[in-house]
Amino acid sequence: MAERSGTRRVRFAAFMSWLVSGTLNCLYRVRVSGTAHVPQSGPFILIANHGHVFDPLVIHRHVAPWVHWVTKRELFDNPVIRFVLRGVGTIPFNRESLDVAALRTIIRVVKEDGVVGIFPQGGRVVPEDRDRVLPKEATAHLARRFKLPIVPVAVANEFRLFGKTRPHLIFGPPFTTDTLSLNDEAAAVQMMRVVYALMDQPYCPDYEVPQA
Template sequence: MYSFAARFLKIFLSLFGRIDVYGKEHLPQSGGYVIACTHTGWVDILWLGISVFPTKIHFMAKKELFQTRFTKWLMTELNAFPVNRENPGPSTLKIPRKLLKEGKVVGIFPSGTRTTEDVPLKKGAVTIANLANVPIVPAAYVGPNNFKELLKRKKPVLIFGEPIMIDQQLPKKEKIDRMLHILEKEMTSLQTGFKSKVKK
């Protein structure tokens, strides 16, 4: 189902303009890792999944998307797993940690919600990467966020940064806070850096 959906969506979205992907060479060639991407609309989720295919991303998704039998089946088939954003439980860490240990890729949007504003990142991505001892690849999406913007053929761009490894020698709180600061800085830099180049 995942492979079929990825191929179909690539054809569908390409009708509105092909995506430019930068920094894909930064993606680790083996082992599990976390992709932490900016999140401004539903389109970025689709392009992120398509851009790394045939590598499959296991997305963390809000539990509300799993409430009906059909949507639960669909989300599961698309490699998504639920998280209660208001009251995260043990599974919030257990499921992605298990996936990463199996060498799989976990996709997380650290802003916690779709927004075009600068908001503090949540610690989930960093905490999960720390527990699994895997790198975090920062990513930024610039482009159409909804169907209206797709129709305007706004150019989609996805930029991957270099993997960030957590310094396991630091005390737990310090390393989480430091990594969160580095991740936030890198994601902002990728996004604003590209936008400034376009303006020139």
């Protein structure tokens, strides 16, 4: 009985997320380009820039199957947020150490032909801080470990009601880690450059990145 109740809660949270996603897309008149680049089935890794809390919800609407976003474990400390995140299949990740539990969950998602979503720069990054925030090496490490196609998506413009510009999702062609540096730190930077290039924006971190 408890298991059945838990399943209902998860389905309810997932349905609400889908509903909110559709509402946000309509409310902010989100433009979408490049959906032909998105595979019709998994498994694959989705990477994106992250400037607004709405980003994952808006992206959800245009990717199938469901995107399991990898997010910092601290967000699960709040019981209400934890309920929602678990309901939509979010994967908690400890950024300070090797997270075996998270890796097992990612492996399960991959085996089920799912989609793993990652914001390589971690938390939300405002445009003026774009070059000050390095992407996490773990992003490249995970992509290399699972040998999956990587689909980039850029979230351009701000979420403003009745604004002159509309939020714009731009999906790019899939690529693999075979085209990236063997150094995880350098590879992660290359991945973010692909994302920002979709918006015709350079990504030049204020840091000397290894070239190996």
